[in-house]
Amino acid sequence: MSITAAMVKELRETTGAGMMDCKKALGETNGDMEAAVDWLRAKGIAKADKKSGRTAAEGLIGIASAGTKAVVVEINSETDFVARNDAFQDIVRGVSKVALDTDGSVDAIGAATYPATGKAVSETITDAIATIGENMSLRRAVQLSVTDGVVSTYVHNAVADGLGKLGVLVALQSTGDKDALNAIGRQIAMHIAATNPLAIRSEDVDAAVAERERNVFIEQSRASGKPDAIIEKMVDGRMRKFFEEVALLSQAFVINPDLTVAAAIKEAEKTVGAPIEVTGIARLLLGEGIEKEESDFAAEVAAVAKG
Structure with missing residues (x-):
């Protein structure tokens, strides 16, 4: 080839x-x-x-929440100058709120009615392109909800309330005190912003991703010239470390590195007054992959x- x-x-x-x-x-x-x-x-x-x-993509990440539900959306623009435009920020903020009443998919959000214009969100964005003079697009969105508990939010380097370059959602299922629950949820969201875990638990890590890591570790270990039995043990050890590093609950908690996230949650249960389960996480970094x-x-x- x-x-x-x-x-x-x-x-x-x-x-x-x-x-x-x-x-x-x-x-x-x-x-x-x-x-x-x-x-x-x-x-x-x-x-x-x-x-x-x-x-390369500019624009903003927007977050909106209501009760036991929250959504994070990414709307791209061509330049950071437009991202700082009040009209663009109003659109991102408005679309985020509209997204709360959909299933959270880009298609559903695009088809939903934007209250300020009475038109579909997709059509409203198209009209804004003509007004602002720069291409824009709704690229990604994630919605999380719980039946009882909170969906905590965090926006890193916020340019306005609920708007920034990096947004995180953490869904915590619990019957405990909601204010205390939201406090630990926000800390976990800040942790996720910093560490970008691949999954909540090690068993949730995509099997294909884990297999690729194992194959790379095998090739690296073979360079040592050691017997296959030793190489297998070396690889198993490196895979355990890999899962610890990429699974949220086993990561060292950035707020208190002496604890894992799982241990920090267990400690927080004393204040919350009930068990806590992390049921969902979402992290959107502006322009990721472009x-x-x-x-x-x-x-x-x-x-x-x-x-």
Whole structure:
């Protein structure tokens, strides 16, 4: 398979690895992007996560809550200048409130009526594009609810009430005191903003993600030259550590690192006066997964082509 400059660029932006390393990885894996990422990680050249500085979309994350329900939405704009525009902020705030009365899906929110205009949310956004003069889109949304308890919220670096660049929801099921419950919920939401867990519990981590990690650990461990039986134990140990690091309840609580999140919740139950169960989490980072154009890429492509 021919390895194109565009493929090299994509792998480089995904992993942060050097151009020549990316070209070699794609060559070794016959152009398979996912396998190339794992190849680079196994060689110690790339990290598991995409570089955080490589997102391009601007806009705002909006959060709205009412009773036992809350929603977080992402509405993108082309520039941060527009994101600071009062009219744009009003739209994000309004759409967030409308989303509370839907099932939380982008399609349902887009079809819902926007009270201020009497039109569908999607149509209202289209009209705003013409008025503000910049492309905008409702990209993502997540809604969480509980039958008894709270859905705590947190907006990091808020630019206005309920609006910012990073929004988190935490659903806590409990019959206990709601104010005390919301206090621990907000702390957990702040923790999630900082650590970005993959799941609530280790058994909830996507099986495909866990399998990829295990395969990478196996390749890394084989480089030690140790017997297969020893390698298996090494990999099992690294997988236990992996689950501790990516599952919310087993993570060290950022508010008090001497406790895991699960232990902190158990402590909070004394104040809340009832058991607490985390039933859902959501974390939306503005522009996550949208790549930024690299203005200096031409020279790097030329260097790869010569190589």
